[in-house]
Amino acid sequence: MRIAVFNQKGGVGKTTTTLNLGAAIARDGGSPLLLDLDPQCHLSAIHGLAPTDSSHSLFGFYQDSRTLEELTIPWEGIGRLIPSHQQLIKVDSIFGKGPAILNKLRLGLETLEGSSAASSMTLIDCCPYIGVLALNAIFACDLLLIPVATDYLSLQAAERMTQTLAILEPVLKRRVPRRYLLTRFDRRRRMSEDVQNRLRTLYGDEVCATVIGENVSVAESPAFNCDVFTHNTSSNGARDYAELRHELASQGLVS
Amino acid sequence: MRIAVFNQKGGVGKTTTTLNLGAAIARDGGSPLLLDLDPQCHLSAIHGLAPTDSSHSLFGFYQDSRTLEELTIPWEGIGRLIPSHQQLIKVDSIFGKGPAILNKLRLGLETLEGSSAASSMTLIDCCPYIGVLALNAIFACDLLLIPVATDYLSLQAAERMTQTLAILEPVLKRRVPRRYLLTRFDRRRRMSEDVQNRLRTLYGDEVCATVIGENVSVAESPAFNCDVFTHNTSSNGARDYAELRHELASQGLVS
Numbered sequence: 409m410r411i412a413v414f415n416q417k418g419g420v421g422k423t424t425t426t427l428n429l430g431a432a433i434a435r436d437g438g439s440p441l442l443l444d445l446d447p448q449c450h451l452s453a454i455h456g457l458a459p460t461d462s463s464h465s466l467f468g469f470y471q472d473s474r475t476l477e478e479l480t481i482p483w484e485g486i487g488r489l490i491p492s493h494q495q496l497i498k499v500d501s502i503f504g505k506g507p508a509i510l511n512k513l514r515l516g517l518e519t520l521e522g523s524s525a526a527s528s529m530t531l532i533d534c535c536p537y538i539g540v541l542a543l544n545a546i547f548a549c550d551l552l553l554i555p556v557a558t559d560y561l562s563l564q565a566a567e568r569m570t571q572t573l574a575i576l577e578p579v580l581k582r583r584v585p586r587r588y589l590l591t592r593f594d595r596r597r598r599m600s601e602d603v604q605n606r607l608r609t610l611y612g613d614e615v616c617a618t619v620i621g622e623n624v625s626v627a628e629s630p631a632f633n634c635d636v637f638t639h640n641t642s643s644n645g646a647r648d649y650a651e652l653r654h655e656l657a658s659q660g661l662v663s
Numbered sequence: 664m665r666i667a668v669f670n671q672k673g674g675v676g677k678t679t680t681t682l683n684l685g686a687a688i689a690r691d692g693g694s695p696l697l698l699d700l701d702p703q704c705h706l707s708a709i710h711g712l713a714p715t716d717s718s719h720s721l722f723g724f725y726q727d728s729r730t731l732e733e734l735t736i737p738w739e740g741i742g743r744l745i746p747s748h749q750q751l752i753k754v755d756s757i758f759g760k761g762p763a764i765l766n767k768l769r770l771g772l773e774t775l776e777g778s779s780a781a782s783s784m785t786l787i788d789c790c791p792y793i794g795v796l797a798l799n800a801i802f803a804c805d806l807l808l809i810p811v812a813t814d815y816l817s818l819q820a821a822e823r824m825t826q827t828l829a830i831l832e833p834v835l836k837r838r839v840p841r842r843y844l845l846t847r848f849d850r851r852r853r854m855s856e857d858v859q860n861r862l863r864t865l866y867g868d869e870v871c872a873t874v875i876g877e878n879v880s881v882a883e884s885p886a887f888n889c890d891v892f893t894h895n896t897s898s899n900g901a902r903d904y905a906e907l908r909h910e911l912a913s914q915g916l917v918s
C-alpha cells in the first residue's frame with residue numbers, strides 16, 4: 409500500500425503527517441518505508457543522517473538510475489527512509505514532463521516491492537508544488553492523503569486540489585482515491601470549526617473522521633530528530649496520529 | 664522600492680505579510696502595488712475579483728508580453744494588484760531559466776515605474792518554490808523579506824535560504840538586502856522563544872525587531888476578503904503589522 413501525502417498549499421502538515429503516521433504504523437508492529445520527495449529535505453533532516461552526496465538520495469534514482477533498494481537507509485523506531493537532496497529540484501527542468509518520467513517512481517516502487525526489501529506500507533512526503541515530483545507521487549500512489557490546516561487559505565487550496573485531481577483523471581485513467589485530513593485544529597477558534605464543517609460538507613466520507621489537533625509536542629519533535637511518540641508518548645498529538653492509523657487501517661488503507 | 668516576500672518553506676505567512684504590510688502602508692497614506700506571483704493565487708483570491716482569463720493576469724505578461732500597467736486592477740483600501748492565474752505554473756516549463764526570462768519582471772517593473780501609473784512601493788508575494796517565478800522576484804527586488812514562522816522546520820528552511828541566496832550572489836553581482844520576519848509568535852510556547860533567539864544569533868540586525876504574533880484576526884481576515892486592519896483594527900495583528908511598516912520605514916526600506 410502506497411500513500412502519497414500531498415497538498416499544493418504550503419505548511420499544512422505534510423511532513424509532520426508522513427513522519428507521525430509512519431511512527432504510528434511502526435508502533436503497531438509495521439515497518440513502513442518513508443520517501444522524502446521534497447527538495448527541501450525536511451523529512452530527511454528530521455532523520456538526521458541524510459546523505460551529503462546527491463547520488464545516495466532520490467536524486468540518484470532519477471539522475472543515475474540507481475535502484476530504490478540501494479538508496480534505502482534504516483530509520484530506527486519507524487522503519488526505513490529513502491532520503492532527499494536539494495539537487496532533486498533539478499528533476500523538473502532536466503527531464504521534462506513526458507510519461508516516462510511521470511511513471512518512473514511507480515515503476516521503481518514496483519521493482520522494490522518485488523525484491524526481498526519489500527515493505528507493506530510506503531508513505532511519500534511531497535513538496536508544495538505540483539511539478540514532476542508531486543506528479544510522480546500521485547501516479548505511484550494507491551491513496552492520496554491531503555492534509556488541510558484549519559484555516560481559510562488551506563481550505564481554498566483543498567478545493568482547488570480537487571479540481572487539479574479531476575484534470576489528472578483522464579491521464580491516469582482512474583480516479584485517485586483520496587482522504588482529506590484536518591490538521592492544526594484548535595477548539596478555541598471558530599475558524600477551525602468553520603473549516604471542518606465546510607470540508608465535510610464538500611467531501612463527506614472522503615474526510616477523515618480523525619482530526620489532528622494543534623499540539624506543541626507535534627511541533628517540537630522535529631527539533632529532537634524524532635516523531636511525536638518518541639518525544640511525548642502521552643501527548644494529544646501522539647493519540648491523534650495513533651487514531652488516524654487505526655481509522656485508515658479499519659478501511660483497509662493501511663496494512 | 665520593491666520588496667519580494669519569499670521563503671521556500673510553505674505556510675510561513677508570505678501571503679499574509681504581503682496583504683497586511685500593503686494595508687499598513689495604505690493606512691499610512693501610501694498606495695502600494697501588490698503582485699501575486701504565486702500560481703496558487705491566494706492573494707488574488709483574497710482580493711476577490713481575480714480574472715478568469717489568464718491573459719488578464721501575470722501569465723499574460725509572460726505569455727503574451729502584455730504590459731504590467733494594463734494588467735493592474737484597483738484594490739480598495741490598499742492600492743492596486745496585478746493578479747495571478749493558475750496557468751502561471753507553466754512559466755517554469757515554457758521559458759527555461761535563461762537571463763532573459765529571469766530579468767523579465769525587473770524590466771517590466773522598470774517600465775511601469777517610468778509611466779504615469781508608477782507606485783512608490785511594490786510588494787511581491789511568491790510561491791514556496793525556488794523556480795523561475797521566485798527568481799524573477801529576487802532579481803527584481805530591492806529588499807527580500809523572509810517570513811519565518813516560529814517553528815523548527817521553518818528555522819531550518821531560513822538557514823537553507825541563506826545558502827541559496829549566497830549561491831545567487833555571483834549571478835546577481837550583488838548581495839540581496841534581506842530582512843527576516845518572525846511570524847506566528849506564541850509567547851506561551853518555549854519553541855517560539857527558542858526560534859527567535861536562534862534567528863537573532865544567526866542574522867543579528869537582519870532580523871526585524873518587530874515580531875508578528877499568532878493572532879486569530881490575522882488568520883480570519885482572508886475569509887472576509889480583506890486585510891487585518893479592515894477586519895479588526897484594534898487587534899494585536901493590526902498593531903504588529905503597523906509596527907513592521909514603521910520599522911521598515913525608519914530604515915528607509917518603505918517609502
Ligand SMILES: Nc1ncnc2c1ncn2[C@@H]1O[C@H](COP(=O)(O)OP(=O)(O)OP(=O)(O)O)[C@@H](O)[C@H]1O
Pocket residue numbers: 417418419420421422423424425446450534535536591592593620621622623624626627628645671672673674791814815816817
Ligand atoms: N498538529 C500540529 N500541531 C502543532 N503544530 C503543527 C501541527 N502540524 C504541523 N505543525 C506545525 O506546522 C509547521 C508546518 O508543518 P509541516 O512542515 O509538516 O507542513 P508541510 O505541509 O510539510 O510544509 P511544506 O509545504 O513546507 O512542505 C510545522 O513546522 C509544525 O511546527
Ligand SMILES: Nc1ncnc2c1ncn2[C@@H]1O[C@H](COP(=O)(O)OP(=O)(O)OP(=O)(O)O)[C@@H](O)[C@H]1O
Pocket residue numbers: 416417418419536559560561562672673674675676677678679680701705789790791846847848875876877878879881882883900
Ligand atoms: N500571525 C498569524 N497569526 C495567525 N495565523 C497566521 C498568522 N500568519 C499566518 N497565519 C496562518 O497561517 C496560514 C498560512 O499563511 P500564508 O498562507 O500567508 O503562508 P504562505 O507562506 O503564504 O503559504 P504558501 O507557502 O502556501 O504560499 C494562513 O492561512 C493563516 O491562517
Ligand SMILES: [Mg+2]
Pocket residue numbers: 422423424446450533534535
Ligand atoms: Mg513538508
Ligand SMILES: [Mg+2]
Pocket residue numbers: 677678679701705789790
Ligand atoms: Mg502564500
